[in-house]
Amino acid sequence: MAKLNKKQKTLTEKLGDNQKHYPVGEALTLLRELKTTKFDETVEVAMNLGVDPRHADQMVRGMVSLPAGTGKTVKVAVFAKGDKAEAALAAGADKVGAEDLMEDMQAGNLDYDRVIATPDMMGVVGRLGKLLGPKGLMPNPKLGTVTPNVEQAVKDAKGGQIEFRVEKQGIIHAGIGKMSFSDADLQKNFDAFVDAIVKAKPSGAKGKYVRKISLSSSMGPGLKIDTTEVAGA
Structure with missing residues (x-):
């Protein structure tokens, strides 16, 4: 059996029983103790x-x-024209346009985290389906990214709104902040994320809905969370 290096030995000692399920607050404290990198890691939650x-x-x-x-x-x-375009820019959008924005994206400029459109622009946006779809950037009215209120949509995107989508294996995950955040802020974000998942329980879900939850940092181990403290799980 290979010998553990000093860092691996420290992690093993701190983790102890890797089957333990932690309260969220205790898990956040342990993640900080286990941190070995110098950069500001993302705190990630995964739900089965x-x-x-x-x-x-x-x-x-x-x-x-x-x-x-x-x-x-x-x-x-943001795909918008006239007053809506001006409102989007005022709200902090990085790029606003119509056919010109479509052509820019067709040229390969797709470095965006969120694409928003007014309903009247979907004829233009639809021509970008093969580019935006695979990247998960296609505006969708169900997600609030096709809306006449582009100003609010931009503010939401810039202010901490994230999209979630379950993967093939029934797992859903997201970054809920940085290690530099306070435990209180990370707890608030964790609670908001888990609450949204619980409220999004689909009609076809059978048996236990929230089966497992884990917290980790970008480079750290996953810590199992005690789901008994999650309302509606």
Whole structure:
């Protein structure tokens, strides 16, 4: 059996029983103790749900606003004209346009985290389906990214709103902040994210819905969370 290096030995000693399920606050404290990198890692939550997203009535998808933000700079593009375009720019959109923005994206300029459009612009945006779809950037009215209120949509995107979508194996995950955040802010974001997932429980979900939850940092181990403290799980 290979010998553990000093860092691995320290991690093993601190983790102890890797089957333990932690309260969120205790897990956050332990993540800080286990941190070995110098950069500001992202704190990530992963949830194993009792759904099969291959069935339409078991899909879990939506948006949630994290009260303490994400700690990331979100780059937003908006398809709009006239007053709506001006409102989007005033709200902080990084790029606003119509056919010109479409052509810019067709040329390969797709470095955006969120794409928003007014309803009248969907004829233009639809021509970008093959580019935006695979990147998860296609505006969608169900997610609030096709809306006449582009000003609010931009503010939401910039202010900590994130999209969630369950993967094939029934797992859903997201970054809920940075290690530099306070434990209180990370707890608020964790609670908001988990609450949104619980409220998004699809009609076709059978049996136990929230089966497992884990917290980790970008480079750290995953810590199992005690789901008994999660309302509606």
